[in-house]
């Protein structure tokens with residue numbers, strides 16, 4: 600924060616915890632819980648995944664406070680190109696998924712799902728290529744180096760991949776895949792958003808592209824600063840969601856709008872994965888979303904309010920993460 604850290608009482612006064620049901624299983628979850636904060640500049644979203652520890656989750660709280668107490672940076676554009684996100688579903692469900700992303704010319708396809716094999720990935724990617732010209736894949740670190748080299752060669756045999764996101768889990772593995780397959784661009788996601796030092800993967804030569812997410816990086820201002828540093832290393836960024844509610848998506852759109860360059864479609868189209876959200880954003884058209892201010896709709900909030908024990912759990916987490924931020928002096 601450039602401003603003072605608000606007190607816990609200020610944070611929790613007006614906070615709402617929601618549980619948004621999902622249409623498709625994603626990252627192994629079928630319901631997404633987040634806490635929404637209300638401050639003088641608007642709303643902010645605090646939604647670190649449940650298994651994250653407090654040190655990591657504190658970045659997400661920093662981001663929520665920044666959004667609600669400081670608001671966005673000046674926008675350089677009003678429309679953000681967005682990719683379709685295709686979960687690890689069977690090829691027969693691809694048309695139904697793509698229909699939620701009207702006009703998208705880029706699709707990101709999840710691969711390397713635990714319990715699935717390369718043939719399933721190939722079938723899914725082939726089905727997507729029938730509808731969308733530009734395809735990237737995301738393995739969420741699920742492959743070894745040898746598996747990644749084999750899978751990426753097979754997945755790019757018919758047509759190039761735009762890039763391969765986090766084919767392996769560790770930085771040395773990404774460096775090795777990049778060395779062995781110089782024709783496939785590698786994007787780092789977890790190696791940036793879950794790293795102590797997000798520049799490490801880039802300095803090591805493990806990434807051509809960086810996936811940047813507002814909340815894990817600690818807010819729009821830090822994201823824009825990191826993008827500047829990355830661009831000094833010749834690495835371009837893709838702004839993506841962390842499976843955010845409409846409040847978090849609006850913050851992601853604001854971050855994408857503030858960047859000097861936006862060469863890739865952003866992964867901000869995940870709102871359609873929820874059967875209920877906290878606000879209705881203008882729909883995707885012609886493969887893009889409008890940059891808008893958003894406030895939760897009271898009736899929509901009421902429909903997704905979390906149970907009292909979950910509210911207590913999230914309030915305790917805010918208290919602990921607030922202590923982390925106070926201790927760090929931010």
Ligand SMILES: O=C(O)CCC(=O)c1ccccc1C(=O)O
Pocket residue numbers: 626682683684707737739788839840841842865866867868869
């Ligand atoms: O990038 C996208 O297209 C959507 C966002 C996405 O895939 C995602 C959403 C929540 C958690 C992890 C991820 C991921 O990129 O791995």
Ligand SMILES: [Mg+2]
Pocket residue numbers: 737739764765788789810
């Ligand atoms: Mg990813």
